[in-house]
Amino acid sequence: MLLWYKLKRSSQLPPGPNSLPIVGYLPFLGPDLHKQLTNMAHTYGPIFKLRLGSKLHVVINTPELAKSITRDQDQTFANRNLSVAASVITYGGQDIVWSNNNSHWRKLRKIFVHEALSNKNLEACSSFRNDEVTKTIKNVFGRIGTAVDINQVSFLTESNVLTSMILGNTSPEVSLHLGAELQTVAQNINEIFGRSNLSDFFPSLAWLDLQRVERDMKKQLKMMDRIIERMIDERTKSNSMISHEGVHDHEGKKDFLQILLDLKNQEDGTPLDITHIKALLDVMIAGAETTATLIEWVLAEVMQNHDVMERVQKELEEIVGLNNMVEESHLSKLQYLDATIKETLRLHPVVPFLIPRSPSQDCTVGGYTVPKGSTVLLNVWSIHRDPRYWDNPLDFKPERFLACLETKKWYNGNNLNFFPFGSGRRLCPGLPLAEKMLMFISASLLHSFNWSLPHGEKHDLCEDFGITLRKKKPLIAIPSQRLSHVNLYV
Known part of the structure; x- marks a missing residue:
């Protein structure tokens, strides 16, 4: 009898709310889905299902069950379930983030990790990061006393670094123009991803494109294509005009675009085609x-928590000094700032459900069946705020990350109480660069300037849910000089 019960339970789907015929639970979903699904876990348990149209979704809300998916059964759960928007903007799921777990994905990830983000290449590109952060501080200094959009400043800095890594040295005019183009596309893509799309829940209706998601995303794809094709065309023309092989930066190392073009032309193995190259270069936007988005959250939290601001700036004063600018060599010593960024990621994971996974076969999680092809959401937002794993989870307390001597290992996805960048084989491939830039830009903005809100404005940490968890109201802040000498800025 006991064996029969266990077999019966193992073949059962997870519990979940009652649904309407045909539409399922769709009519009951609210705008703050991360909060709604967290509240539903209190009723239905750590694993529950939602029938949305013709699609089954399974929501995971504990580290123990997340481990089953990202570690114990990582191979099975390594595929994606493409939305219409994701399919369009990634050339049918051909980029690193949205591709299924197959030989194509493994090839792209190997190229990206070993060629673009290897320790050797990151070290070789340190001058790009330093140059762009220095330009940002100079630009912000020129706007002392006026309103600054933190997200915009951070985006342009990051996109210029990525552009330099991909294209090598570019003129300031080219970088500024390209950064502005990329930011426009990124904002539009994020808005489209945030829309609810009936075609995702009723594939038979996809041809109607009722919410115009496919149409609008194709427009963004054309814009992104034009940007990338222009870069490729200019490089191809440049290559044809020089006698030596490849285009190199000031240290004689090929930039990422040239590496990709060389792989495209190789005769042995499986060469890349233009679509593969475009799919790899979409990392500039993502x-x-x-x-x-995260840097904006960091400054918003620090500005609201005056004790944290004082301690961050005191650490910067001790490590860097008010007669110096922040350099990359300082970053490893800024333990409290590092903890502050991790605490920001705990409360505001940029991708609150990570990128959805889809099992390649029927499997068992938490004693329940998760069917092949279903969509699995890992509710990182919920896990990061769960009082079973975090003391006073709603309080902003960077000190909680200082308690662990090996804080640098928090990001690797092994501790599933905290995994904002994912875990297992689908761990974010851009993590090494992201970690450096988060620290470098945040440290530089907080060391070089004091920040305040415009007159009459109040601190606001409201969230705008989408594929990324953005600040509902952009952080507009006013900088004032903090360093001892003006010539440090210019």
């Missing part, structure tokens, strides 16, 4: 958008 990387800049997520990094800028």
Whole structure:
């Protein structure tokens, strides 16, 4: 009898709310889905299902069950379920983030990790990061006493760094123009991703494109294509005019675009085609958008918590000094700022459900069946705020991350109480660069300036839910000089 009960339970789907015929639970979903699903876990348990149209979604709300998916059954859960928007903007799921777990994805990830973000290449590109952060501080200094959009400043800095890594040295005019183009596309893509789309829940209706998601995303794809094709065309023309092989930066190292073009032309192995190259280069948008969003959250939290601000700036004063600018060599010593960024990621994970996973076969999680092809959401936002794993979870307390001597290992996805960048084989491939830029830009803005809100404005930490969790009201702040000498800024 006991064996029969166990077999019966193991073949059952997870519990969940009652649904309406045909539409399922769709009519009951609210705008703050991360909060709604967290509240539903209190009723239905740590794993529950939602029938949305013809699609089954399974929501995971504890580290123990997240481990089952990202570690114990990582191979099975390594695929994606593409939304219409994701399919369009990633050329049918051909980029690193949205591709299924197959030989194509493994090839792209190997190229990206080993060629663009290897320790050697990151070290070789340190001058790009230093140059762009220095330009940002100079630009902000020129706007002392006026309103500054923190997200915009951070996005342009990050996108210029990525552009330099991809294209090598570019003129300030080219970088500024390209950064502005990328930011426009990124904002539009994020808005489209945030829309509810009936085609995702009723594939038979996809041809109607009722919410115009496919149409609007195709417009953004054309804009992104034009940007990338222009870069490729200019490089191809440049290559044809020089006698030596490849285009190199000031240290004689090939930039990422040239590496990709060389792989495209190789005769042995499986060469890349233009679509593969475009799919790899879409990291310029995804990387800049997520990094800028988090830096905006960091400054918003620090500005609201005066004790944290004082301690961050005191640490910067001790490590860097008011007669110096922040350099990358300082970053590893800024333990409290590092803890502050981690605490920001705990409360405001940029991708609150990570990128949805989809099992390649029927499997068991928490004693329940998760069917092949269903969509699995890992509710990181909920786990990061769960009082079972965090003391006073709603309080902003960077000190909680100082208690662990090996804080640098928090990001690797092994501690599933905190995994804002994912875990397992689908861990964010851009993590090494993201970590550097988060620290460098945040440290520089907080060391070089004091920040205040415009007159009459109040602190606001309201969230705008979408594929990324953005600040509902952009952080507009006024900088004032903090360093001892003006010539440090210019």
